[in-house]
Each structure stands twice: as structure tokens, then as C-alpha cells.
Amino acid sequence: MAAAAALGETTIGLGLVLPGESVLVAAAVALPDLRAAVVTVPVVAVAAAGGDLVGYLLGRRFGPRLRASKLVGKVGRDQWDRTGEILRRHGAWAVLGARFLPVVRTLTPAAAGASGLALRRFLPASLVGALLWSTVHVAVGFGARGSALWFERTFGVAGWVVLGSIGVLGTAAWLLRRRRRALAEQAAVLSQPVPVGAQAGD
Numbered sequence: 001m002a003a004a005a006a007l008g009e010t011t012i013g014l015g016l017v018l019p020g021e022s023v024l025v026a027a028a029v030a031l032p033d034l035r036a037a038v039v040t041v042p043v044v045a046v047a048a049a050g051g052d053l054v055g056y057l058l059g060r061r062f063g064p065r066l067r068a069s070k071l072v073g074k075v076g077r078d079q080w081d082r083t084g085e086i087l088r089r090h091g092a093w094a095v096l097g098a099r100f101l102p103v104v105r106t107l108t109p110a111a112a113g114a115s116g117l118a119l120r121r122f123l124p125a126s127l128v129g130a131l132l133w134s135t136v137h138v139a140v141g142f143g144a145r146g147s148a149l150w151f152e153r154t155f156g157v158a159g160w161v162v163l164g165s166i167g168v169l170g171t172a173a174w175l176l177r178r179r180r181r182a183l184a185e186q187a188a189v190l191s192q193p194v195p196v197g198a199q200a201g202d
Contacts (some may be wrong), residue, residue, distance in 0.1 A: 028141025059113025
């Protein structure tokens, strides 16, 4: 599940709805032992880097059309343009850093492909970033495993139900706020006056 989420972040835009680190930490909490954690790290890293590669190739092939897509529109075309500018300025370092930034991570591979960043620079940075990202979040989740076991012993299934409900409500509230902000920004753009020179007949 964690590998699928890491792959889907930069290929189908899953990271705009559900950040991959949340899935990865939750999956790591459920790992049975250290061996499983050690195996999980490279599996998730390869899936994440594979998703980045697909996103990069899509950006290289459909760059201008991706900018006009609904997916990029949800995040903001200004954000897409800024990401492209950062990539052109900082190259592989921007790819590496973006791996740890939710939402930005979702756009970065396609923006890298569209910006003309060479694959020989993009791919190593993607692999290193994915491995570091996977290691950090698996370690956090596996380290929290003891706390999760204590919680289950103390509060039982009912405690998990309550905690899960809080998480669902919190996520729903966050998505609603983001939707309202996007609508407000769209309304602000539409309400701007049209320059006289752009009016028909001028």
C-alpha cells in the first residue's frame, strides 16, 4: 500500500489528496519486525523514484498541456511556474529538496521534465531523495510502533475508532479549507478588471 501511494503521488496526483508520508508512517507502524522495516525502505524508495520518472517523462512529453490541465490548476499555475523556475536555477538540488515537501513533490517531476532538466541530473537526485524520504518515514513509523501497541492495550478497538474518526474529520476539514481558498483565489482573478486594450474592438 505504501509503495502504491508513493508511486501514485507523482503519476496520478495522489499527493494532492493524501500525502505519501502519512501512508508510509501508518504502514510502518503496522510492520511486524525490524526485518520487514528494512525491506520496506528500498521497496518504497524504488516505487517513489519510479513515480518520479513517469512524472518526468510526462512533463517532457506534454509540458505546456500539463500546465493547462485541471490537476495543475488545482494547485495553481503560479506554483507550477515557480517550481519550474526553481528547477532551472537549482537543478538536481531542487529535485532532492522537493521530495520532502508535500504537494510540491507532486508537481516537481513533471515540472522538471517540462523545464528541460536533463534526465542524467534528475534521476540520481530522485533516487537519493526517495531513499532518504523512505528511510526517515519508515523509521518514524516503526519507532512509533511501541506507542501504538501501548495505545491498543490501554484503549482497545474503541480507542482506535475514536482516533480514526478524529483523523477523518480533520482531513475533511483541511480539504474543505483548501477548496474554499482555491475558490476564493479563482473569484479574485475573475473579478479583476479587464485592461482597456484587451477589450473587443480596441
